[in-house]
Amino acid sequence: MLKYGDKVILTDHKKNKHTVTLKEGGKFSTNYGYIEHDKIIEAGNGGIVLSSKNIKYTVLKPTYIDYVMHIKRNAQIIYPKDTAAMLMEGDVYPGLEILESGIGQGAFSIALLRALAGKGHLVSYEIREDFAEQSARFIKEFLGDVDNHTIRIGNIYEGFEGVYDRVFLDLPEPWHVLKYLKDGLRDGGIVVAYIPTVLQLKTFVDTLKELNYFADIESFELIKRPWKVDGLSVRPEMWIYNHSAFICRARKMQS
Ligand SMILES: C[S@@+](CC[C@H](N)C(=O)[O-])C[C@H]1O[C@@H](n2cnc3c(N)ncnc32)[C@H](O)[C@@H]1O
Structure with missing residues (x-):
């Protein structure tokens, strides 16, 4: 279960990774539109979320490597x-x-x-x-x-x-x-x-x-x-x- 305050890694179809800290009312914006943080929580760890321009992002909790390398x-x-x-x-x-x-x-x-x-x-x-x-x-x-x-x-x-x-x-x-x-x-x-x-x-x-x-x-x-x-x-x-x-x-x- 994801919750406000958690960090997640969002990865797009071109393997670009973004670290996002989930906040109440938060929005993640990219060149491919935006994603509301509530939608990321709904998708959950290991889920897929769509941006407002219909681009798929994988949702994953960061590993040690994600954390220290990003x-x-x-x-x-x-x-x-x-x-x-x-x-x-x-x-x-x-x-x-x-x-x-x-x-x-x-x-x-x-x-x-x-x-x-x-x-x-x-x-x-x-x-x-x-x-x-x-x-x-x-x-x-x-x-x-x-x-x-x-x-x-x-x-x-x-x-x-x-x-x-x-x-x-x-x-x-x-x-x-x-x-x-x-x-x-x-x-x-x-x-x-x-x-x-x-x-x-x-x-x-x-x-x-x-x-x-x-x-x-x-x-x-x-x-x-x-x-x-x-x-x-x-x-x-x-x-x-x-x-x-x-x-x-x-x-x-x-x-
Ligand atoms: C390359 S960094 C260490 C990185 C760390 N191993 C990591 O994975 O995040 C080297 C550190 O040694 C510290 N340092 C350099 N000379 C030192 C000394 N004489 N005594 C204690 N710390 C020192 C530097 O300030 C720096 O923070």
């Missing part, structure tokens, strides 16, 4: 294909104590909080107060109130409070954090970093090795290759979003 962003987010891999490489499950930095838009925080499923705790370190505030709003809008998330304002390159099972880093210079993991990451714990460029990756891995208390170091990238499947035209899409970032994962050993 917002106006102020920070670069971790892309969903990489998010999925980072959750697996980090072996995230309910009950863990997790540290992440920085919070940026809060896209990765949402994925971590969903994987924790209300058990355990996520602490997000962020240097910019405006990002901390906007990400808190962004997370609340999707997940509602969560009581196992703390946002701390601070420069993580100067250290952090607490001891964690997992550490996720999406920062310009993530290697500055590694020395604090000697005491801040439990033995056997996992650090996963999201690293856009090759030189950053090299510095990160060199630092992991120099510190001598990390093992099982692995670096990789994931390329998603969309295919067009349309009648007899079955081939890779002509365009491809080629590079997002490298992912580096390591385990903390006793030291």
Whole structure:
């Protein structure tokens, strides 16, 4: 059942997607006419609604991917294909104590909080107060109130409070954090970093090795290759979003 306040994704025959927040008396206007919000509620999740110019729109509640990919962003987010891999490489499950930095838009925080499923705790370190505030709003809008998330304002390159099972880093210079993991990451714990460029990756891995208390170091990238499947035209899409970032994962050993 859809209700006022819900977000929906309306998709037209040309696959254009629009995010709409349903309001009493609201109207969604497009080049193909308008649609009253009450009609969208009547159609329901998974339904079809017609615009005033008789164009069909599918009505669907947004998934995580819809939500994080269709917002106006102020920070670069971790892309969903990489998010999925980072959750697996980090072996995230309910009950863990997790540290992440920085919070940026809060896209990765949402994925971590969903994987924790209300058990355990996520602490997000962020240097910019405006990002901390906007990400808190962004997370609340999707997940509602969560009581196992703390946002701390601070420069993580100067250290952090607490001891964690997992550490996720999406920062310009993530290697500055590694020395604090000697005491801040439990033995056997996992650090996963999201690293856009090759030189950053090299510095990160060199630092992991120099510190001598990390093992099982692995670096990789994931390329998603969309295919067009349309009648007899079955081939890779002509365009491809080629590079997002490298992912580096390591385990903390006793030291
Ligand atoms: C690329 S964004 C993170 C995006 C986030 N992972 C997401 O998926 O939405 C990087 C964030 O790190 C923050 N940051 C940069 N340097 C930092 C530092 N030294 N300590 C804490 N946060 C920092 C930036 O302000 C920015 O919000």
